[in-house]
Amino acid sequence: MTTLDQVPVSQRPVEPRPTATVSPRPGRHRSRSFRSDIEGLRAVAILAVIGYHAGLPFAAGGYVGVDVFFVISGFLITRQLVRELENRGRIHFARFYAARVRRLLPLSLVVLAVTVAVGVLVLDPLRAKSLALDALAAAAYGLNWRLAELGSDYLTATAAPSALQHYWSLGLEEQFYLAWPLLLAVTAGTAGRVGDVSTLRRRLSGLVLAAVVVSLAVSVVMTARDQPWAYFGLHARAWELAAGAMVAVAAERLGRLGGGRAATLTWSGLTMIVLSIAAYDGTTPFPGLAAVVPVIGAVLVIGAGCRQPVGGASVLLSRPTMQLVGSLSYGWYLWHWPVLLLAPALTGYELSPRARVLASLLALGLAALTHRWVERPVRSASWPVRLPWRGIGVGLVASGAVAATVVAVVTALPDPTGRGTQVQVAQLSSRVTPERVVDAAVASALSAGPVPANLSPPLTAVQAVRSLPEPQRSSCHADFRVTTARRMCAYGDASATRTIVLFGDSHALQWFPGLEAVASKRGYRLLNVTKSSCTPMSLTIWNQTLRRAYKECDVWRRDAIARIRAVRPRLVVLTTLTGVAAHGMYGDSAGFDTAWAAGTARTVRALRSTGTRVAVLSDSVLPGRAVPQCLAEHLEDASACSFYRAGGVEPLARRNAQASAARAAGAEVVDPVPWLCGARQCPTVVGNLLVYRDEQHLSTSYSAWLAPVLQRALRL
Numbered sequence: 001m002t003t004l005d006q007v008p009v010s011q012r013p014v015e016p017r018p019t020a021t022v023s024p025r026p027g028r029h030r031s032r033s034f035r036s037d038i039e040g041l042r043a044v045a046i047l048a049v050i051g052y053h054a055g056l057p058f059a060a061g062g063y064v065g066v067d068v069f070f071v072i073s074g075f076l077i078t079r080q081l082v083r084e085l086e087n088r089g090r091i092h093f094a095r096f097y098a099a100r101v102r103r104l105l106p107l108s109l110v111v112l113a114v115t116v117a118v119g120v121l122v123l124d125p126l127r128a129k130s131l132a133l134d135a136l137a138a139a140a141y142g143l144n145w146r147l148a149e150l151g152s153d154y155l156t157a158t159a160a161p162s163a164l165q166h167y168w169s170l171g172l173e174e175q176f177y178l179a180w181p182l183l184l185a186v187t188a189g190t191a192g193r194v195g196d197v198s199t200l201r202r203r204l205s206g207l208v209l210a211a212v213v214v215s216l217a218v219s220v221v222m223t224a225r226d227q228p229w230a231y232f233g234l235h236a237r238a239w240e241l242a243a244g245a246m247v248a249v250a251a252e253r254l255g256r257l258g259g260g261r262a263a264t265l266t267w268s269g270l271t272m273i274v275l276s277i278a279a280y281d282g283t284t285p286f287p288g289l290a291a292v293v294p295v296i297g298a299v300l301v302i303g304a305g306c307r308q309p310v311g312g313a314s315v316l317l318s319r320p321t322m323q324l325v326g327s328l329s330y331g332w333y334l335w336h337w338p339v340l341l342l343a344p345a346l347t348g349y350e351l352s353p354r355a356r357v358l359a360s361l362l363a364l365g366l367a368a369l370t371h372r373w374v375e376r377p378v379r380s381a382s383w384p385v386r387l388p389w390r391g392i393g394v395g396l397v398a399s400g401a402v403a404a405t406v407v408a409v410v411t412a413l414p415d416p417t418g419r420g421t422q423v424q425v426a427q428l429s430s431r432v433t434p435e436r437v438v439d440a441a442v443a444s445a446l447s448a449g450p451v452p453a454n455l456s457p458p459l460t461a462v463q464a465v466r467s468l469p470e471p472q473r474s475s476c477h478a479d480f481r482v483t484t485a486r487r488m489c490a491y492g493d494a495s496a497t498r499t500i501v502l503f504g505d506s507h508a509l510q511w512f513p514g515l516e517a518v519a520s521k522r523g524y525r526l527l528n529v530t531k532s533s534c535t536p537m538s539l540t541i542w543n544q545t546l547r548r549a550y551k552e553c554d555v556w557r558r559d560a561i562a563r564i565r566a567v568r569p570r571l572v573v574l575t576t577l578t579g580v581a582a583h584g585m586y587g588d589s590a591g592f593d594t595a596w597a598a599g600t601a602r603t604v605r606a607l608r609s610t611g612t613r614v615a616v617l618s619d620s621v622l623p624g625r626a627v628p629q630c631l632a633e634h635l636e637d638a639s640a641c642s643f644y645r646a647g648g649v650e651p652l653a654r655r656n657a658q659a660s661a662a663r664a665a666g667a668e669v670v671d672p673v674p675w676l677c678g679a680r681q682c683p684t685v686v687g688n689l690l691v692y693r694d695e696q697h698l699s700t701s702y703s704a705w706l707a708p709v710l711q712r713a714l715r716l
Contacts (some may be wrong), residue, residue: 033079037266037305038072039326040317041298044270045069046329048277053340054356061280064294066169067240067287068273071298073173074244081184082204082248086197091185098388100177101395106378107331107370108170109402112138115163115338116406122345124632125416126459127160132410134164139403141175144168144232151228151545160626163341166333168232175234176241183207201249208246215239216292223288225481227546230287237287243295247303254306262307269300270313283583285547331367331375339363416459416632420450425687428708438675438709445683451631451638452688456701462628462693469512469700471528477509478531480545483552485529485560488567492519492526499569500716501527503560504536507577507619510698515573517707522716527567529560535576536560537658538606539599542581549585561603565610571714572607574667575617577696578654593654597661604665615714616662618655618671620698621648627684627692638685645677670713675706 045065052062084091112135119131137143147168187207188200215238222230230236247254257265276294284290301313308314316322325332339359344350351359384391426441428434451459457467471477476489491512492500500519502508509530519526534553535541538561543550564572578596586592600616607614623643630641649655659669676682676691684691686702693699 035305036318036323037312037314038076038302038317040314040319040322041068041072041270041301041326042329043322043325044273044317045072046325046332048273049333050336050360051277053336054360055353056357059277060282061277061284063286064273064276064280064291067291067294068298069169070173070237070240071244071247071295071302074176074241075248075302076244077177077180078184078208078245078248079251081181082200085184085188085200091181092388093181094388094392095385096181097177098384098391098395100174101391102378102381102384104170104174104330105395105398107334107374108167109139109398110370110374111334111338112164112167113402113405115342116409118338118342118346119163120409120413122342124629125413126629126632129410129413131163132406132413134162134167135406136403138164138167138171139399139406141171143170144172144175144234148229148232151232160629161341163338166337172232172234172237173241176238180241180245201252204249205246208242208249211242212239212246215242219291220288223285224546224548227285240287240291240295243299244302247299247306250303251306254303255308257304257307257309259307259309262304262309263312265300265304266309266313269297269302269304270316272297272300283542283547328364328367328371331370332364335366335370336360336363339366416635418451418453418455418459419635420448420452420638422454423452423688424454425689425705428705434708434712435674438706441686442676442683443678445686446639446642446678446681448638448683448685449636451635451685454688455685455690456688457690457693457699459628459632459690462690462699467693467700469509469703470516471509471512471530476528477506478534478556480532480543481552482531483555483559485531485556485563488527488529488563490525490527491516493523494525496523496525498523499525499527499567501529501564501567501569501572503529503564503572503574504576505530505534506532506697508536508573508575508617510620511573511575511617511703511710513700513704514707514710517704518711518714518716521707522711524570524716527564527569529564531556531560533577533580535580535599536574536603537576537596537599538602539595540585542583542585544581557603561606564607564612568610569612571613571615571716573615573617573714574603574607574662575619578619578658579622579651589651590653593651593657596654597657600658600661601665604662604667608666614662614667616658616667616669618659618669618673619649620696621645621673621676621682622650622696623648623682623684623692624695626695627690628694631684631690639683641684642681643684645673645680645682648677648682649673672706672713675709 045068047065048059048062048068049065050062051059052065056062081091081096116132116135120128123131134143134146137146143164147162147165184204184207187203189203215235219230219236219239222233222236273294276290276297280286280290301317305312305314336359339362340351340356343355343359384394426437428437457464461467465473469477470491471489474489476487478485478487488501496519500515502512502515509528512528512530516526518524531553533543533545534550534556536557538557540554541550542548543553582592582595586595604614604616623641624647625641625643627641631638634640659671662669682691689702689705690699691702
């Protein structure tokens with residue numbers, strides 16, 4: 001899912017878009033405090049998320065289900081804690097956490113263990129190890145922080161979603177509940193005594209209001225600046241749980257609402273939730289202010305529902321079907337995402353829209369089974385609450401046992417090492433015709449057998465720091481938030497008087513190893529001026545990770561062009577990903593192609609105005625899938641990961657428009673496709689060299705190998 005699935009500029013994302021994940025609470029026992037309208041609201045939220053992940057067109061904003069569940073959780077837990085403060089004057093912390101362990105831990109550990117076991121069997125070793133690391137973070141209720149970090153890292157933002165990604169919200173809620181009871185108790189102070197309820201509620205209202213205001217402000221700012229951290233971070237999500245807590249503190253007063261007004265408010269709230277499910281999509285900046293709509297909607301349904309008005313939304317929410325779905329929501333949520341993510345690896349086919357719906361229904365069946373045999377038996381046991389420390393201890397031991405098992409699995413997993421004969425790619429030299437050698441090597445690679453044992457870089461090290469271009473290792477490649485090009489790091493022959501500038505996004509940076517080798521050999525100083533997902537072409541683009549217009553790129557580009565002009569280099573090598581998104585900012589695709597060509601011309605003319613020679617290097621060919629993972633699955637046949645050239649050069653119209661505009665503005669145009677592909681297909685291993693380190697970037701080894709070809713093409 002989107003999210004969180006999160007997401008880089010080049011793709012989808014994914015989020016990518018946001019990879020919606022929620023943590024619906026398990027169904028509560030029917031007691032005097034049970035509210036059927038809240039159980040039905042759980043059903044609305046989980047159906048929204050299931051619909052979103054199943055790809056149903058009317059649930060494009062179904063990821064807002066997470067917000068609804070956060071409000072529900074904040075209300076129910078705070079209501080329990082406030083009652084305890086009112087009746088006993090204090091909170092029994094051990095009993096509170098023992099209850100959380102009893103309700104949440106058993107099923108979450110079962111699903112986690114089953115997911116890892118199945119993942120180890122059906123996934124390639126690289127993805128299986130990544131899944132195991134996610135499992136460790138999930139077992140410690142810290143997966144949300146891991147996902148925020150990965151989503152902010154451009155190297156991993158395009159990675160396939162984890163089968164345990166949905167555990168982020170469980171972690172976030174439990175982090176909230178570690179601090180929330182303590183904050184309530186401290187705020188209550190001596191007011192938490194029977195008979196001083198009004199003072200207690202005033203103090204708690206101040207705490208809750210402060211939490212909502214501060215966290216919402218953080219969410220708005222972070223959504224604009226760093227969407228992955230806003231989406232997964234407790235600091236930007238706490239206000240949603242606090243909004244539910246606000247309803248709990250005001251429940252008594254809300255119960256005195258007029259019946260007609262209360263009924264209208266519940267329907268209004270439900271309408272707000274449904275409209276956000278239908279109107280939002282992957283391009284909606286989220287959470288931020290957009291999350292206010294479903295949150296207020298949930299607050300209205302729950303808050304006005306305290307009055308239990310006749311003719312309110314409970315007429316719909318209390319129906320037996322909604323109650324059944326609500327009672328299974330926790331298990332359905334836990335099961336549906338692993339089923340959807342692992343089914344393609346298990347079957348060998350991508351799921352069609354119908355298959356995704358069927359897979360989601362299969363997950364509902366698993367939820368029903370585990371509800372009967374795991375959730376209900378554990379929740380009927382009274383000893384974890386009667387003996388809270390023992391209950392907490394059992395939970396910690398169980399979590400530790402699962403974590404230890406995962407560590408053992410990770411250790412036992414074999415490394416995806418090539419099994420083919422060690423080979424050595426032919427060395428290139430600018431003194432001969434290196435293009436012919438490359439052509440022959442690429443043609444031979446299309447019929448290659450097993451992955452060579454001496455693959456460079458090894459599959460296990462392809463994402464290691466040492467396998468990245470030097471500017472990324474030395475922080476000389478700007479990330480999403482940087483708006484100035486002040487750091488123009490020098491490489492090659494740093495003392496040379498002749499200068500080359502590499503200018504563009506990560507698709508420019510991928511050519512750094514080859515260009516650095518040329519600069520060192522030919523006596524040039526090489527300046528790296530690159531920024532993640534930021535095209536050097538002078539037009540505004542959409543940033544899929546930030547999920548908004550990439551204004552930081554516009555500011556950085558203007559500064560970069562000014563600084564490059566001041567340097568007056570001999571040559572500027574300009575390249576970029578052409579398959580970026582605009583999300584309708586320029587009308588249809590043809591309109592974007594036209595704007596792209598105009599932006600290309602503006603940048604080339606600005607650089608050429610000082611007499612600098614400009615070479616526009618067309619984009620490389622994109623495999624469209626994670627090459628290391630593919631090779632890990634096909635160690636016996638590297639050619640199985642080859643891909644068609646025609647699909648890899650899309651969008652072809654934009655590439656052609658860019659080349660024509662660049663030539664007209666006075667630039668030279670270099671096409672690298674013949675260095676990567678044969679007439680129809682493109683290999684992913686050439687000799688002993690891994691061509692791509694992910695689904696779109698060249699490996700440093702292959703880029704460096706092409707240095708002689710690059711030298712001749714750039715006339716250096």
